[in-house]
Every structure is written in structure tokens, then in C-alpha cells.
Amino acid sequence: xxxxxxxxxxxxxxxxxxxxxxxxxxxxxxxxxxxxxxxxxxxxxxxxxxxxxxxxxxxxxxxxxxxxxxxxxxxxxxxxxxxxxxxxxxxxxxxxxxxxxxxxxxxxxxxxxxxxxxxxxxxxxxxxxxxxxxxxxxxxxxxxxxxxxxxxxxxxxxxxxxxxxxxxxxxxxxxxxxxxxxxxxxxxxxxxxxxxxxxxxxxxxxxxxxxxxxxxxxxxxxxxxxxxxxxxxxxxxxxxxxxxxxxxxxxxxxxxxxxxxxxxxxxxxxxxxxxxxxxxxxxxxxxxxxxxxxxxxxxxxxxxxxxxxxxxxxxxxxxxxxxxxxxxxxxxxxxxxxxxxxxxxxxxxxxxxxxxxx
Numbered sequence: 001x002x003x004x005x006x007x008x009x010x011x012x013x014x015x016x017x018x019x020x021x022x023x024x025x026x027x028x029x030x031x032x033x034x035x036x037x038x039x040x041x042x043x044x045x046x047x048x049x050x051x052x053x054x055x056x057x058x059x060x061x062x063x064x065x066x067x068x069x070x071x072x073x074x075x076x077x078x079x080x081x082x083x084x085x086x087x088x089x090x091x092x093x094x095x096x097x098x099x100x101x102x103x104x105x106x107x108x109x110x111x112x113x114x115x116x117x118x119x120x121x122x123x124x125x126x127x128x129x130x131x132x133x134x135x136x137x138x139x140x141x142x143x144x145x146x147x148x149x150x151x152x153x154x155x156x157x158x159x160x161x162x163x164x165x166x167x168x169x170x171x172x173x174x175x176x177x178x179x180x181x182x183x184x185x186x187x188x189x190x191x192x193x194x195x196x197x198x199x200x201x202x203x204x205x206x207x208x209x210x211x212x213x214x215x216x217x218x219x220x221x222x223x224x225x226x227x228x229x230x231x232x233x234x235x236x237x238x239x240x241x242x243x244x245x246x247x248x249x250x251x252x253x254x255x256x257x258x259x260x261x262x263x264x265x266x267x268x269x270x271x272x273x274x275x276x277x278x279x280x281x282x283x284x285x286x287x288x289x290x291x292x293x294x295x296x297x298x299x300x301x302x303x304x305x306x307x308x309x310x311x312x313x314x315x316x317x318x319x320x321x322x323x324x325x326x327x328x329x330x331x332x333x334x335x336x337x338x339x340x341x342x343x344x345x346x347x348x349x350x351x352x353x354x355x356x357x358x
Contacts, residue, residue: 002053003035006328006353012345030059032353047077057095067095067107085117107138116153125165127155146178157198164199169210175260188260190216192235204243211236214258216266230299231258231266247279261298268297286318308338326355 009029036053054070071092078085090112116129133149150173157167171192194212201207216231239253253273261267271294278287296308314332321327328351335346 001035001037002355002357003033004328004353004355005034006032006351008032008349008351010347010349012347028059028061030057032057032351045079047075047079049073049075049077069093069095082120083117085115087115089113106142108142109136109138110134111136123159125157125159127153127157129153144177144179148176148178150174150176160197161199161201164197164201166195166197167210168195169193188216188218190214190258192258194235206241207239209236209238211238216258218266231268233258233268247283249275249277251275266299268299270295270297284320286320288316290314306339308336310337311335324357328353328355 007029011027032055034053034055036051038049038051041048050073052070052072054068057067057069069092071090073088073090075089076085076087090110092110093107094110095107111134112131113133114129114131116127118125118127130153131149131151133151135145135147135149137143137146152172153169154171155167155169157165159165171190171194173190173192175188177187192212192214194210196208196210196212198208198210199206212235213233214231214235218230234256235258236254236256238255239251242250244250251274253271255269255271257269257271259267259269271292273290273292275288275290279285280287290313292310292312294310296310298306298308312332312334314330316328316330318326318328330351331349333346333348337344
């Protein structure tokens with residue numbers, strides 16, 4: 001069992017268009033309570049994990065729970081000599097207060113199933129997997145974007161070194177909105193083919209690099225020729241992790257990904273991230289900091305393009321009083337800029353918490 005209790009302050013929780021009447025931009029403190037349980041069981045060479053965690057966050061002025069979130073998961077890992085299988089089932093209730101396309105306090109339930117298996121023959125291997133995802137928005141104003149998502153993955157690899165692989169992979173994913181062909185939303189399908197390297201070059205240096213091309217096909221509900229290609233281009237994911245000393249770590253990452261967007265033809269994201277971590281006093285104090293910048297290119301309906309820029313930075317300190325007791329403090333700052341009216345915002349947030357686990 002584990003849990004934490006914390007308090008924080010935010011100077012901007014944008015709960016709607018700030019120029020609209022009756023919309024409250026909260027600048028105040030809040031409390032946060034989290035509790036959960038996790039069970040790990042070894043079944044001979046296999047492993048079963050079951051867990052649940054619930055979180056409540058309340059702003060002090062409201063007098064009611066602003067957000068209640070929860071997460072339940074089950075995972076089964078089966079290991080053989082040259083074959084293994086992994087299966088996950090998850091349920092999550094999210095609540096978030098701000099995005100570019102959705103404003104106000106948005107709540108949704110997400111159900112997902114995922115499984116994959118890996119077969120190894122000498123230095124070579126094959127991974128085959130798939131997943132299904134159901135998204136339900138709890139507000140009637142956003143229920144029109146309830147959807148099903150499906151994904152299939154195939155990867156073939158060969159080991160260059162014991163912990164370094166060269167790989168080729170194909171991914172297929174689709175999103176189907178409940179509104180269907182009678183509405184204004186486009187269903188979404190994408191095919192992705194990539195090559196890359198993944199693993200450890202040395203005990204201190206690890207890296208993952210995948211580059212390739214993605215093609216998006218949109219189910220165009222307003223045209224007699226319903227299916228058409230909306231995007232084709234390069235996509236990539238790259239990350240480098242370095243541990244120059246035993247208690248020091250550095251990570252640099254870049255991602256260029258294509259994602260569905262219910263109000264546009266596509267959403268192309270470029271994200272840069274740098275993280276640094278340091279442990280002091282034989283690991284009792286853990287310090288970390290990050291800087292992240294993201295740029296999203298939005299192809300609007302009618303071929304009008306737009307750009308969304310997001311910059312975030314933050315600091316975190318965790319002190320382990322006992323193996324089962326910790327104190328944590330975080331600070332983060334976020335700035336979002338876009339060409340859409342009443343969608344830009346910036347936010348400072350400070351949080352202190354106490355965590356315990358048995």
C-alpha cells in the first residue's frame with residue numbers, strides 16, 4: 001500500500017475562455033490526496049501485477065472535489081527460453097483543466113487492452129503486438145468525440161551487441177469517432193514504417209533512434225470520395241541517456257509524431273526535451289530538472305495551417321527520510337501560444353507533498 005498528501009499553489013487554472021462571461025480563472029492553493037495498492041506476484045518464471053490508485057485534488061475556494069481520478073491495471077508477463085508474452089489491461093479516469101481545443105474542466109474515462117509476444121532465434125527476434133482503446137468523455141458537450149482506437153505493431157530485429165539492437169518496424173493505428181459518418185468528424189488511419197537502433201552502447205551510454213515515414217488516411221465524411229490521404233512525411237523518435245557518474249544522469253530526446261486531431265486534418269508534433277538528475281547523501285536526496293519545448297503544426301479544415309508552441313520547465317526535489325517515507329517539492333512553469341482566440345496561457349505551480357508506502 002502507498003499514499004501521499006500534498007498542498008500546492010497555481011496562478012492559472014484556465015477553466016474556459018477567459019473573455020467569456022461567468023468563467024473563473026483560479027489563482028489559489030489546492031490540496032491533493034493520493035492512495036493506492038499494488039500486488040506483485042512471482043509465478044515460477046512468470047510475473048503478475050495488479051494495482052489501483054485514486055487521487056483527489058480540490059481548490060480551496062470551491063468547497064467540492066475539483067477532480068477525482070483513478071487508475072486500475074493488471075499485467076501478466078510470461079517468460080520462456082526463446083519466447084515471451086506480455087498482456088496489460090488498464091482503466092483510467094482523467095481530469096484536466098486546459099488544452100487548446102478543449103477548455104474548462106474536462107473529464108474522461110479510458111479503457112485499454114494491450115498484448116505483445118516476442119520470439120528469439122539466435123541473434124534475431126520478432127515482436128508482434130496489438131492494442132485496443134476506448135475513450136469516453138463524461139460531459140455531454142464533449143461526448144461527440146468519444147472514440148475507439150486500434151493499433152497493430154510488427155518489429156524485426158538483430159543484435160549488434162548483447163544489449164544493442166538494429167530494428168525495422170511497422171505500425172498501424174486507427175481512430176473511429178462515435179459521431180460516425182453522419183457528423184463532421186473525420187475518422188483517422190495511419191501507416192508508419194521505421195528503422196533504427198535501440199539499447200546500450202556502453203554501461204553508461206544508452207540510446208534509442210527510430211526514423212521513417214508516416215502516411216495518414218482520413219475518412220472524409222463530407223466528400224463522395226470518402227477516403228483520402230492527408231499527410232505523408234518523415235517522423236522520428238530519438239533519445240540519449242548518459243550516466244557520467246553513479247548518481248548522475250542526463251537525458252536528451254526529440255520526437256516528431258503524427259497524431260489525430262478532431263478539429264483539424266492532422267496534428268504534427270515536434271518535441272525537444274532535456275532532463276538532468278543528481279542524487280546526494282548516498283541517494284537520500286534526489287534532485288532533477290527539465291526543459292521541454294513543443295511545436296505543433298495544425299492543418300486546419302479548409303487548408304488553413306496554424307502553429308501551437310508550448311514551453312515548460314521545472315524542478316523537483318525528493319528526500320527519502322526512510323525507505324518507506326519521502327518528502328517532495330516541485331515547481332513548474334508552462335507557456336502556451338497559439339493563433340486561436342482566447343487559447344494562450346501561462347502558469348506557475350508549486351507543490352509540496354509527503355509520501356508513504358508499505
